[in-house]
Amino acid sequence: MHPSINDALEDWLAYIESIHPSEIELGLQRVSAVAQKLLSKNEYKPTVFTVAGTNGKGTTTAALSALACEAGLETGWYSSPHLFEFNERIRINGKPVSNQRIVEALYAIEIGRGDISLSYFEYTTLAALWLFDQAKLKVWVLEVGLGGRLDAVNIVDADVAVITTIGIDHEAFLGSDINVIGYEKAGICRPEKPVVLGSANLPQGLHDEVASRSAIEYRFGDQHGVKEAIVFWQGGQIDAGQIRIPHDNAASACQAFYLSGIQLSTDAIQHALEGIQMPGRMQKVNWQGHEIIVDVGHNPHAGAYIAKQLGSQKVNVLLGMLADKDVHGFVQALAPVSKQMHAVSLAVPRGLSAQELVARTDYPFESTFDSMAQAIRELIQTMPDTPLFIGGSFYTVCDALTFLEK
Template identity: 40%
Template sequence: MPSLQDWLSRLEQLHPSEIELGLERVASVADALGIQKPAPTVITVAGTNGKGSCVATMEALLCKGGRSVGAYSSPHLLRFNERVRIGGEEVADKDLVLAFEAIEVARGETSLTYFEYTTLAALWLFQRAGVEFALLEVGLGGRLDAVNLVDADLAIITSVAIDHEDWLGSDREIIGREKAGVLRAGAPFVCADSNPTQSVLSAAEKLSSSSYFMGQDFSLNLGEGKKELYRFGELELAIPPISLPRPSIAAGITALALLNVLPQGGIESALAEIALPGRCQQVQWQGCNLLLDVGHNPAAAEHLAKWLADHPVDGETHALVAAMADKDLVGLFAPLRDVVDAWHPAELPGNSRAASGETLLEGLAAAGVEATNANSRCPSVADGLQQLLPTIGPQDRLLVFGSFFTVAEVLQQMRDEGNGELRG
């Protein structure tokens, strides 16, 4: 029997550009598997940023309330299994293999992409486990994403910003229209974007029986002490300080409130226990304070900049950055100018999409910042860590960001050495 790694190696060879776009193919396979309704209640989450945080919020609260829940998110950092969780736990290799085998039989001659295979696997596993709730994170866009083969009982859009221009375009209205493709007629809709596009508003007016908007119908703002105060109608909750984006947290709570499935108690502890790797993740490693963030677009950089400003250190903040060449590098760096003291660009060897050291330097210069090690660019993230960690003082902070690949390298090295410690 092929192992999970055998399956993944095979799926990684698939080329989506050679496969016809649209949902017809993947929907036909889902129909053959009988998984187009993987759970009694399906919540679909689309958005440029904050999707994973929203899913994690709902997953934590549903588990706290004793509900059975399946969560599907992407991409993963270290293990493919991170993408599919049941009851808050990653599914086992053997279960993923069973899912892929079932899909292989059902698809016949139908071609599928990597993401379509993995989406079908998640749906198959959720139905097999008999979960009450399926939380589905859109991979890219919304309208034509494989997740959208399932009719959502409630849809969420976390944000509409510029990213993946090659696929989605560089206009927020067009991007919003794609993301609004997850809405369904008569189903509630929650929007965490405080400045929704007209395309989203129009879709909500046309399709949704009831729509709820951040800042208008629900909110999450600084309350007494360090806690956040969530408000939705007569519902008020004190939320502990956590690093996830406020709008995503608020949207997740609102969705569960609309479905009347918020836990009766333990909301604060459930949220405080959420640990989403690579999202303003604080780590102590080799005596140094690290902050790991997968942010890779301007909107994510703005959130990161605010977090850094809200959590100052007595010393300096150094940034070790590696990013993809197709990203808006100026937009990624510019929001961080005033909160980063020293910049260290690094390359990602072996990744054909990664920006070269020279490209990163050009992006930094265009953003109005100067790389600290301009004459000795880091050939890899690992080399950057080796150079920087001995120089980071106890009052300093090392920010590592720019892509999922960047953060994954750090987490993998920490796992291999076994001496990292989460700080919150």
């Protein structure tokens, strides 16, 4: 029996998690059938940005949402996963939607789906689309959860697609062939519509699929990119100095926004991008006089970005990771900036114990911890003059920030 419209969001989330064997089931047939019942048909047409990629999706969608809001447009932003509260996944005009509105959406989907089976991610994606549709928002910013071609988000046609980066992640679903992964990501492209590429280092399989779909490709470094301290795109350029999100992502978002035809001055774009703060992305916290840096990155590509951001700075590294991630690759990417490496157990589904994490790599770990609180306290005491980096998972960063903020 499903919860009622008067039940708590937590009850609904537990319910949709329990009725399907997996959180994610790739394929569009089932979710499309339900969407046909629930969403408007040709009544209005929002401008849709769809963003796929291995890393950088969250910050790129944040930038697109901020630009649309700066332009004064009613904007929906769907992203995943969340850091603290589920509501972070579904935002209207930059603000998380209330629990009650999400419950109303989930209730509508539950009644409308009939006997069609939906995964957790399909429910939550439909909830976002239903809320955006009900509010008749002018702009929809949609982040692909996994892959692209068969992801639930792809039931909506993108006016402008963005593909940020391509790396190895979610191997159980996408495999380890970089060209096949590129093919899957390119599935969000539409004929004669633009696709903005967020990296100059993308596999040929992606370019081939973009061409086969007759999409219009805008390559990073040509029409948009970063040069010295300047973010540029076809519509102009701005100073990158005070922009706290990755500048490659900022450039891609500006190019995508320009191609949508929505008008915004460069001063307004500068203001919108400088106002973005992304919790858990190279976030620095001063805790009892000690510098702690957290980042949600969890694959080798993200690890290389983190190491680049840290530069010559050597840090004490504390990692907690999920079982389906490339632990060895992530650890190796962080090795150049690590003074010491430590592991902490992650007490969530698919979470590795600290001992299991260490066993996944041949890198010498200094110590293991059962809890985040214990790890932070001891590492700060033993190496008080060395910054502490904490990462490996959204769950790890959530645990760390929750403890630090207390």
